[in-house]
Structure formats: C-alpha cells, structure tokens
Ligand code: HEC
C-alpha cells in the first residue's frame with residue numbers, strides 16, 4: 001500500500017516536471033499510461049459492472065437446459081451444439097448448421113441424405129450478454145428491450161413481456177425455427193418417433209412454446225430442478241418464460257467474462273497490460289478510430305454500421321445471396337448491409353469473424369477495416385467452409401451497392417498503420433481475453449436429466 005502510494009506520487013511529480021522516474025525507458029512506459037488513461041477517460045471507458053449474482057437453483061436448471069436435447073424437436077441438439085463452452089461459446093463455423101447436420105464444431109456437417117439448410121449467419125458468442133445495458137440482440141438487432149420499455153422479437157405481438165432482460169427474452173427464439181432446433185416435417189426424432197412440433201410453421205410461436213415447455217415439465221428428470229428454481233409454482237403454471245429465465249441466468253453466470261488484463265488495467269493496475277498492448281490501445285482509442293463504433297467498456301455502441309464485409313455464403317431471406325442486415329429489418333435502404341457492432345471481449349476465442357464468418361483470421365478481420373476496398377479486391381473465399389467456396393459476390397453492382405452505405409467512420413487519421421502498429425493493435429485485442437474463458441469444461445453437466453446423451 002505504502003509502496004504503491006509512493007510510486008504514484010513519484011509518477012505524478014515526474015509527469016508535471018517532466019523529470020525521469022528512473023531512466024528514460026521507464027519514464028516512457030509511465031507516459032504511455034498517462035496518455036492511455038487520458039484517452040480512456042475521454043472516450044468514457046470505465047470498469048464494467050458485473051451483473052448481479054444469479055439464484056443458484058435457477059442457474060442449475062438453466063445449465064441442464066442449455067445442454068438438453070429434449071427441447072429440440074428431434075431430441076438431437078441443444079443450445080450447446082452451436083454455443084460450445086470449448087469453442088468460445090460459438091461453433092467455429094462461418095455459418096452455423098442445425099437440423100440435418102451431425103458432429104460438433106468444425107466437424108459438424110450435413111448428415112447423409114437428410115434435408116439440411118444453413119442458418120444464414122455466423123453464430124454469435126454469449127460473453128457478457130447478461131451485463132446491464134445489453135438490450136439489443138442478433139447481428140441485425142431484431143430482438144431487444146428492457147422490462148421498462150417492453151420487449152420486441154421476431155414473434156411480434158406474441159412476444160411475452162415478463163422477462164428480466166433481453167438475454168432471457170432471446171432464449172425462447174432458437175427452439176422455433178425448423179432449420180435450427182425444431183426440425184422439418186417428416187423428420188423423426190432420435191428414437192424413430194414422430195416429432196410433434198414438426199407440422200407447425202416457423203411463425204407459429206404461440207403453438208410451439210407450450211410443446212417445448214411440455215417436453216421439460218413432463219420429464220421426470222426435471223421435477224426437482226423445476227421445484228428448486230420456482231418454489232411453489234405448479235407444473236401447469238410453468239411456461240416458456242420460466243425456461244427462458246433459467247437459460248438467461250445460466251448464460252449470465254457462466255459467460256460473464258470481466259477479468260481480462262484490460263479489466264484489471266481499467267481497475268487501476270498499470271502492470272496488467274504489456275507495453276505493446278498499451279500502444280495498441282492508444283491506436284484503438286486514437287488514430288485507428290476503432291472506438292468510434294467499438295465504444296464503451298465492452299467495445300460496442302450497440303448500433304448498426306456497414307463496414308463493407310465481403311458478401312459471401314448463403315445470404316439471408318429475399319435478398320439472398322446477399323444479406324442486407326439491418327436494412328431487412330427496418331426496410332430502409334440506408335440501413336442496408338449494416339450490422340450490430342460486435343463486442344470485442346474474448347474476440348480471439350471466436351473465429352471465424354463477421355456476420356457470415358467471412359474471415360478465418362482475426363488479423364484479416366482487423367485489416368479489412370483499415371482498407372476495405374483493398375480487402376474486398378483481394379478477398380479469398382477459400383477461407384470459408386467448403387460449401388461456401390465460390391459464393392463471394394464480387395460483381396460490380398454488388399460492390400457498388402455495398403459501398404453506397406459504407407460508414408464514414410472507417411478512417412485512420414494520418415499515416416496508414418504499419419505492420420508493427422497492427423501487431424500492437426492485435427496485442428490489445430488479445431488483452432481483452434479473460435483467462436477463465438479458456439477452459440469452460442466445468443460448465444458441462446455430468447449427464448442430462450432427460451437421459452439423452454451429451455455426445456453428438
Ligand atoms: C443451430 C445453431 C444454434 C443453436 C442450436 C442455438 N443457437 Fe444461439 N445463435 C446461433 C446463431 C447463428 C446466432 C446469430 C443469429 C443472427 O444474428 O441472425 C445465435 C445467436 C444467439 C444469441 C444472441 C447473442 C447476441 O449477441 O445477440 C443468444 C443469446 C443465443 N444465440 C442463445 C442461444 C440459446 C439459449 C440456445 C438454445 C435455446 C441457442 N442459442 C441455440 C446459432 C444457434
């Protein structure tokens with residue numbers, strides 16, 4: 001304590017007088033901290049408040065549900081099929097694969113002759129989604145809200161309102177699409193039995209949710225977990241919002257990752273970041289202009305921008321093979337190709353990058369921002385999975401329309417970044433990794449309450 005006080009006052013003295021603390025090299029290091037802390041203050045980057053501790057019984061129910069295949073139409077996949085605790089809470093695929101595919105992570109592929117359809121987007125990670133203020137979900141923000149403002153979702157007027165946050169509200173959505181967890185007509189479950197949810201359509205939300213809830217409530221393995229999580233609530237009063245609150249509590253408990261070197265630096269420890277990471281941070285919050293979109297403690301403004309990501313993969317909806325992103329939600333052409341600014345927490349754990357997984361390497365995703373025109377001109381689609389090779393839309397009319405709504409904030413002030421500077425920027429991104437997120441095998445339950453296998 002005494003020592004650190006002494007060090008701080010010496011530093012303060014050194015800064016106002018310009019005197020060297022103990023040799024030129026060290027003075028330089030101190031100066032980096034002085035400038036960096038001033039920049040962080042200027043950009044209003046403060047320590048992130050962790051979410052409240054979640055009730056243990058609710059977390060335990062949610063943990064089991066997160067790995068539970070019983071809630072998918074064919075009893076063949078769970079949330080963890082795509083959000084793996086050992087793959088950065090995602091699946092390491094450009095675009096994720098639901099029904100009709102088998103295997104986990106990079107080895108998940110179409111299963112023989114089964115009907116299969118790609119999900120149109122790259123799986124989002126789940127880090128810090130329970131932090132207060134994370135009220136906008138999906139790459140295109142089509143779900144969100146707070147208890148005060150109410151919640152909106154693809155379910156429209158059917159959207160339940162009694163959620164504690166947007167993360168819980170989100171959790172009722174993945175069970176509904178046929179290509180994701182619900183299954184297609186005619187596809188039997190893993191026991192060769194009919195799937196009672198398959199006859200419905202994707203927008204029959206109000207009919208799908210009670211069927212999903214019944215799968216849990218009618219399974220004896222869940223009796224004690226439900227009773228502990230919702231004491232006094234009768235089985236017939238459990239609905240999809242209870243399932244969602246439990247999933248939300250588990251994800252908040254498990255995927256909050258706020259102990260990175262950068263968090264420790266924000267909390268006041270000048271030694272938490274390497275010199276290179278500090279130089280990278282000075283670029284991120286300075287000349288490279290990253291913080292104009294990747295703002296705040298989680299490096300996102302939760303707003304939508306077009307950074308001219310390569311249009312590769314299946315595309316989404318009527319615009320396929322293009323993906324109009326936010327524009328398809330607002331129907332305003334000015335929003336075309338805009339996507340929600342991703343948080344950069346634990347970013348090195350969740351390759352591939354961008355809404356369609358266009359870039360396999362983090363450094364290439366970063367370099368794209370620095371010169372999007374050159375990046376598009378040299379984009380190589382052999383880095384996406386084999387099925388998407390050859391889908392890069394590089395015709396002039398696509399490139400022009402992509403360019404028409406590109407963000408003016410993609411500008412580096414002064415000289416372009418040289419290779420050393422990009423290395424420093426990468427060192428800063430690496431300092432956003434919470435070491436406890438590297439091994440999350442402990443989160444996996446030993447067995448599933450339904451008795452279904454955890455293996456794929
Ligand atoms: C077949 C793969 C797949 C499965 C299964 C799946 N997800 Fe996802 N998840 C995705 C994809 C892809 C996205 C991004 C979709 C988009 O933005 O259009 C996503 C997005 C999310 C998000 C939004 C994160 C954000 O930043 O907006 C949450 C939360 C989430 N999933 C939780 C779950 C839960 C809970 C389950 C189980 C009930 C689940 N997912 C099942 C693939 C999957």
Ligand code: HEC
Pocket residue numbers: 284288289290291292293294304305306307309338339340341342344347352353354355356362365366369370407409410411425
């Ligand atoms: C104009 C706003 C904006 C600026 C400025 C910006 N970004 Fe981004 N960034 C985005 C958006 C939007 C995406 C997602 C684009 C997509 O998926 O199509 C993104 C994606 C990323 C990704 C990939 C994240 C993921 O989950 O796939 C990284 C890494 C990244 N940005 C780093 C940076 C760095 C480093 C800088 C500064 C050199 C920077 N960004 C500047 C808006 C911005």
